[in-house]
Amino acid sequence: MIPQDWFIGGIAALLGLLFVVAATGNVEWYFQLRKIHRLEDRFGRKGARFTTVVVGLGLIVLGAAIAMGVTPRFSSAKQPPTATP
Helix, strand or coil, X not given: CCHXXXXXXHHHHHHHHXXXXXHHCCCHHHHCCHHHHHHHHHHHHHHHHHHHHHHHHHHXXXXXXXXXXCCCCCXXXXXXXXXXX
């Protein structure tokens, strides 16, 4: 694992933690943010809280995966068979 993975993973996890704490704590300044306020207008306070908790948990998982060095596989094609002696 390289230091950049730790840094980016840590930032994603910290942002996810901020989302979860602000949504579960029903922090007023958080719900006055423009995009969160838009969520609140559309789904109500309870729906906005649920949505941001789910997004926050997703960011925490993503941050942990990045910090552990997990990389996506972009090719869905099967690997060519290797020759056996």
